[in-house]
Amino acid sequence: MADTGMDKIVSLAKRRGFIYAGSEIYGGLSGTWDYGPLGVELKNNIKNLWWRMFVQDRDDMCGLDAAILMNPRAWEASGHVSGFSDPLVECKKCKRRFRADQIGDLSTPLGARKCPECGGAFGEVREFNMMFKTQTGATEDASSVTYLRPETAGGIFVNFKNIVDSFHPKLPFGIAQIGKAFRNEIAPRDFIFRSREFEQMEIEYFVRSGEWEKSFEEWRKNVHVFNEAVGIPASAVHELEVPDGERAHYSKRTIDFEFDFPFGRKELYGLAYRGDFDLKAHSDVSGVPLKMIDEEGQEPIMPHVVEPSFGVDRTVLAVLASAYTEDELGGEARTYLKFNAAVAPIKAAVFPLLKNKPELVAKAREVYTMLKKFVPQIMWDDNGNIGKRYRRQDEIGTPYCITIDFDTLGEKPELKDTVTVRDRDTGQQERVAIAELLSKLAV
Numbered sequence: 001m002a003d004t005g006m007d008k009i010v011s012l013a014k015r016r017g018f019i020y021a022g023s024e025i026y027g028g029l030s031g032t033w034d035y036g037p038l039g040v041e042l043k044n045n046i047k048n049l050w051w052r053m054f055v056q057d058r059d060d061m062c063g064l065d066a067a068i069l070m071n072p073r074a075w076e077a078s079g080h081v082s083g084f085s086d087p088l089v090e091c092k093k094c095k096r097r098f099r100a101d102q103i104g105d106l107s108t109p110l111g112a113r114k115c116p117e118c119g120g121a122f123g124e125v126r127e128f129n130m131m132f133k134t135q136t137g138a139t140e141d142a143s144s145v146t147y148l149r150p151e152t153a154g155g156i157f158v159n160f161k162n163i164v165d166s167f168h169p170k171l172p173f174g175i176a177q178i179g180k181a182f183r184n185e186i187a188p189r190d191f192i193f194r195s196r197e198f199e200q201m202e203i204e205y206f207v208r209s210g211e212w213e214k215s216f217e218e219w220r221k222n223v224h225v226f227n228e229a230v231g232i233p234a235s236a237v238h239e240l241e242v243p244d245g246e247r248a249h250y251s252k253r254t255i256d257f258e259f260d261f262p263f264g265r266k267e268l269y270g271l272a273y274r275g276d277f278d279l280k281a282h283s284d285v286s287g288v289p290l291k292m293i294d295e296e297g298q299e300p301i302m303p304h305v306v307e308p309s310f311g312v313d314r315t316v317l318a319v320l321a322s323a324y325t326e327d328e329l330g331g332e333a334r335t336y337l338k339f340n341a342a343v344a345p346i347k348a349a350v351f352p353l354l355k356n357k358p359e360l361v362a363k364a365r366e367v368y369t370m371l372k373k374f375v376p377q378i379m380w381d382d383n384g385n386i387g388k389r390y391r392r393q394d395e396i397g398t399p400y401c402i403t404i405d406f407d408t409l410g411e412k413p414e415l416k417d418t419v420t421v422r423d424r425d426t427g428q429q430e431r432v433a434i435a436e437l438l439s440k441l442a443v
């Protein structure tokens, strides 16, 4: 992580309680990260917005929360047991292991490449399965082997029949799930971009086989609508058509949505047409035909699938990178997070002008309690002077700071029951009636 832009984001995220290294007091655990008080709010806001937009606001979507542990035959059916692997090489001298496609100049044969740590030569490339293996129950033999799911999609396919039987949906319809997934990455890197434990937001959208292109285009647009809603600028997102030969054999079309991360242009989301590959594979291995009746009186059919797949942590990182801003305000350099109000972990902070004036504190508490009833993500702050509080709130991306002063109490009668509201981006303050605050926050 040599890039300074990235260093600054990682440092702010730790200092202000967004994201910490996992198990830090024990020296960490590579590829794991812990979300702190502000990080969990930011992440929940992103997930809630996604759920609202793609599940609750639509009438063609069902939500799901399937178990992380699944019958291992599901991962045989999906091809993960035999094929979900990365090429691994080991240095013959220092025994360190690397992903073969991440070391040295890829145009040079592996035999001519040297270990980046010690200059030693590499042994043969072997395939390393990235699924975390574990056991269910007290016996430790082949029959008890299970895996932590490497993606959430599997849980959706194995519940296809349940949902069809409960809800009798008509095509096209989708099933959406948000949840943890685990991959034993050989080389976790770039902060929360590539970690071993992460969260996904996935949709399997079931369509008639001849109609996938229309749904594909709709989801392609939806990806951009979601980006805009969370504050990822369109100018930083690039569609990459995955060419023939690089797509999975069953996919007729795949688009990677790439984002300009501080460490380079990398995949943020994926959109793939998967045909009937998954339903067919799970039907074959389970022996349960995963079909549905599309039109009364007709034979059951196996729908095809369009799959938009979103990484939660990558979205958090893209939102942080997009929001990170350095400017000058009132002649002083400042750093702030220009979050959209929809994702900001704190929507507004409430201050009494002075913390040693009981009447100011009491009035500020009253305003704080009233707002918090409707907008839970409100923060109380009475620490240090007003200037310092503003800077602290700017740094965590709070759109508005609300100050209760002597005019609020009626020192100037015409200003009684008004407060100052200070805008994060402009630093401008305006006088707003307490009764108007909720509509001002507009969340």
Ligand SMILES: [Zn+2]
Pocket: 091, 092, 093, 094, 095, 096, 115, 116, 117, 118, 119, 120
């Ligand atoms: Zn070595």
